[in-house]
Amino acid sequence: MRNTRNVVLSVLLFCASIGFWEGVVRLFEIPAFILPPPSQVALALWRGFSSGLYPEHLYHTLLETMLGFIAGSALGLVLGTAVALSRPIEFFLYPYIVMFQSLPKVALAPLIVVWFGLGLTSKVINAALIAFFPLLVNTMVGLRSADEERVNLMRSLAASERQIFWMLRLPNALPFVMAGLDVAMIFALIGAIVAEFVGAQKGLGMLIQSMNFNMDVSGQFSILLILSVVGLILNRGVMMIRKRVLFWDPSEKERIERERIGA
Amino acid sequence: MATEAISVRSLSKLYSTRDGGVTALERISFAVEEGEFVAVVGPSGCGKSTLLKILAGLLAPSAGDAYLRGTAIVGPRRDIGVVFQAPVLFPWRTVLDNVLLPIDVQGLGRDRYLTVALDLLALVGLREFERRYPWELSGGMQQRVAITRALIHDPAMLLMDEPFGALDAMTREHMNLELQRIWLGKKKTVFFITHSIPEAVFLADRVLVMTPRPGRIVDDLRIKLPRTRALDLMTTPEFGEYTRHIRGLFNVKGGLDA
Numbered sequence: 001m002r003n004t005r006n007v008v009l010s011v012l013l014f015c016a017s018i019g020f021w022e023g024v025v026r027l028f029e030i031p032a033f034i035l036p037p038p039s040q041v042a043l044a045l046w047r048g049f050s051s052g053l054y055p056e057h058l059y060h061t062l063l064e065t066m067l068g069f070i071a072g073s074a075l076g077l078v079l080g081t082a083v084a085l086s087r088p089i090e091f092f093l094y095p096y097i098v099m100f101q102s103l104p105k106v107a108l109a110p111l112i113v114v115w116f117g118l119g120l121t122s123k124v125i126n127a128a129l130i131a132f133f134p135l136l137v138n139t140m141v142g143l144r145s146a147d148e149e150r151v152n153l154m155r156s157l158a159a160s161e162r163q164i165f166w167m168l169r170l171p172n173a174l175p176f177v178m179a180g181l182d183v184a185m186i187f188a189l190i191g192a193i194v195a196e197f198v199g200a201q202k203g204l205g206m207l208i209q210s211m212n213f214n215m216d217v218s219g220q221f222s223i224l225l226i227l228s229v230v231g232l233i234l235n236r237g238v239m240m241i242r243k244r245v246l247f248w249d250p251s252e253k254e255r256i257e258r259e260r261i262g263a
Numbered sequence: 264m265a266t267e268a269i270s271v272r273s274l275s276k277l278y279s280t281r282d283g284g285v286t287a288l289e290r291i292s293f294a295v296e297e298g299e300f301v302a303v304v305g306p307s308g309c310g311k312s313t314l315l316k317i318l319a320g321l322l323a324p325s326a327g328d329a330y331l332r333g334t335a336i337v338g339p340r341r342d343i344g345v346v347f348q349a350p351v352l353f354p355w356r357t358v359l360d361n362v363l364l365p366i367d368v369q370g371l372g373r374d375r376y377l378t379v380a381l382d383l384l385a386l387v388g389l390r391e392f393e394r395r396y397p398w399e400l401s402g403g404m405q406q407r408v409a410i411t412r413a414l415i416h417d418p419a420m421l422l423m424d425e426p427f428g429a430l431d432a433m434t435r436e437h438m439n440l441e442l443q444r445i446w447l448g449k450k451k452t453v454f455f456i457t458h459s460i461p462e463a464v465f466l467a468d469r470v471l472v473m474t475p476r477p478g479r480i481v482d483d484l485r486i487k488l489p490r491t492r493a494l495d496l497m498t499t500p501e502f503g504e505y506t507r508h509i510r511g512l513f514n515v516k517g518g519l520d521a
Binding site for chain 2: 149153154155156157158163167
């Protein structure tokens with residue numbers, strides 16, 4: 001009963017705010033190149049999809065994001081493990097990692113495009129570069145966070161370091177790794193879009209740029225809408241995996257509990 | 264029986280700190296017979312946990328010798344089972360998988376030990392819980408899983424480091440009865456560390472009394488109370504005699520932080 005009432009209320013609220021937006025734009029005659037009314041945004045969205053323009057560019061942006069996400073996370077995972085397990089690697093590599101991390105990675109996008117061209121490669125590399133850090137740092141912290149008592153238990157069973165890694169440190173690091181993936185997914189999308197801004201032939205970011213030159217603001221709004229939906233879906237995807245993998249994690253249980261209550 | 268289960272000769276352990284060193288154990292000597300239940304009782308900081316870590320092979324002594332069943336301790340070994348103060352269960356493993364952890368580590372083959380695990384879980388009253396996860400169990404049940412895990416590879420000896428210290432008083436008494444029952448059934452050597460005087464007297468054949476700074480054994484007390492012991496025993500004069508005697512040792516030595 002309560003639930004259906006809440007759904008009805010939130011739909012009403014959504015309709016009211018859209019109506020308010022439409023009304024204000026029409027009442028004060030705000031020009032469409034400043035703030036387009038929702039009806040025009042919807043129209044742009046419809047045109048973009050029916051003409052096949054949006055699906056094509058969406059496909060490219062998604063491809064860049066996913067490839068960048070996979071490459072960046074894989075690299076972060078491997079390097080994070082290496083740094084966590086080996087003191088020498090940490091000693092020689094970590095200063096560069098820290099230095100590189102304090103750099104706003106989006107500032108590298110122009111360079112990346114110069115080096116790797118206007119095609120897919122530069123976008124994937126830029127997305128991977130940004131997605132890489134949350135994984136690196138979280139994997140490192142996660143692998144090192146194994147509880148001293150649990151390590152002692154494994155030692156008391158005469159377990160080898162390799163067994164301690166596979167049976168204790170790795171599963172123990174999973175909550176950290178999953179939190180890293182959560183962030184990396186959205187970061188990869190940002191990386192792909194920024195690289196498209198700098199120079200690309202395809203992709204939603206490039207589309208936003210060209211619409212900007214043509215003062216097509218309702219078009220830009222429609223793409224922002226697509227991007228936020230894409231971000232939401234990607235995030236949900238990671239969360240679904242997380243729920244499956246981390247069914248045993250206390251913080252995860254809390255989250256599931258909260259969702260069940262509907263808070 | 265020719266060899267003792269545990270044999271310790273003038274064992275010392277020093278921890279180096281910034282302002283010199285701390286003597287956790289000073290020239291400790293004692294022996295434990297096969298099948299004996301020996302409790303070590305002492306206030307916190309008396310080095311009893313250090314002693315257990317040395318016996319478990321997790322810590323090297325500074326001086327002296329320690330033998331388990333006739334062989335010198337050089338590192339962790341597989342013929343002992345250790346129970347810590349916290350249950351230390353892995354949350355991503357079910358109860359059954361937690362119990363089988365030593366089997367996985369030692370590569371003994373799960374198939375052969377599956378029935379052993381289920382029998383042991385039945386012994387500690389957790390037969391229907393083998394598919395559950397640790398967070399679904401109470402503190403007392405978790406500690407019983409930890410004891411089962413320590414028994415799974417049929418070790419000759421159990422080392423227990425304040426295993427019931429984190430439990431509430433009622434659960435703790437219940438666990439004492441359970442442990443006695445398991446011990447009477449299995450007849451393994453048990454080396455049990457606690458800071459509770461009644462717990463030590465109730466459970467053990469022998470109580471070693473330790474005082475801190477430096478960690479020393481000040482008494483070796485044989486508890487001549489009949490088995491099977493019931494909780495009522497704690498109210499008898501004989502029981503009170505033992506606990507009063509041990510408490511007296513702490514007061515003389517100033518072992519308790521007032």
